[in-house]
Amino acid sequence: MENKEPVIYADQLLKHWQGHRSLTRKVIEAFPEKDLFSFSVGGMRPFGELAVEMLDMSHPGITGIATRTWGSYGDRAEKITGKEALLKAWDEATEHINQVWPTVPAGRMQERDVAFGQYEGPVYWTLFYFIDNEVHHRGQGYVYLRALGITPPPFWDRS
Numbered sequence: 001m002e003n004k005e006p007v008i009y010a011d012q013l014l015k016h017w018q019g020h021r022s023l024t025r026k027v028i029e030a031f032p033e034k035d036l037f038s039f040s041v042g043g044m045r046p047f048g049e050l051a052v053e054m055l056d057m058s059h060p061g062i063t064g065i066a067t068r069t070w071g072s073y074g075d076r077a078e079k080i081t082g083k084e085a086l087l088k089a090w091d092e093a094t095e096h097i098n099q100v101w102p103t104v105p106a107g108r109m110q111e112r113d114v115a116f117g118q119y120e121g122p123v124y125w126t127l128f129y130f131i132d133n134e135v136h137h138r139g140q141g142y143v144y145l146r147a148l149g150i151t152p153p154p155f156w157d158r159s
Contacts, residue, residue, distance in 0.1 A: 014101050017127070018094065019158030020134055024054065025090055026153040027141040033083045039144055047144050050137040051090070052080050057130050059093040064115060065123055066104045073116035 037048035064070035109124040
């Protein structure tokens with residue numbers, strides 16, 4: 001039996017997503033500059049590279065969700081290599097998401113689309129993937145911070 005009652009509203013979902021983004025920003029801030037793009041554990045990519053991946057999904061991703069027009073994944077014009085540049089790009093993406101979110105058409109989350117020309121599925125699944133991917137990589141960042149002797153921000157503090 002299918003239930004068509006909403007479980008969450010669009011503004012609540014945005015707040016949830018931006019809460020995760022806020023916490024990931026705190027993780028970026030916690031990294032020493034010298035380690036952000038160089039330190040890794042067990043052959044995994046450095047956290048700075050993981051954060052750039054998150055940007056490469058979220059910033060153009062919300063545009064694709066809203067407009068049904070997807071660029072190619074990873075088409076970033078500038079290469080981000082430092083903490084200051086990463087935080088600036090993170091903040092710009094956060095603002096972009098906030099500006100574009102209200103333009104997402106009603107019912108869009110239930111449509112099928114091909115994100116970045118290669119990932120087919122319901123739009124809500126694509127957005128959940130953006131969030132899940134960020135949580136996954138943020139967990140790696142927590143491991144890196146602990147390995148560096150740094151206490152990461154509390155995982156529940158998404159303010």
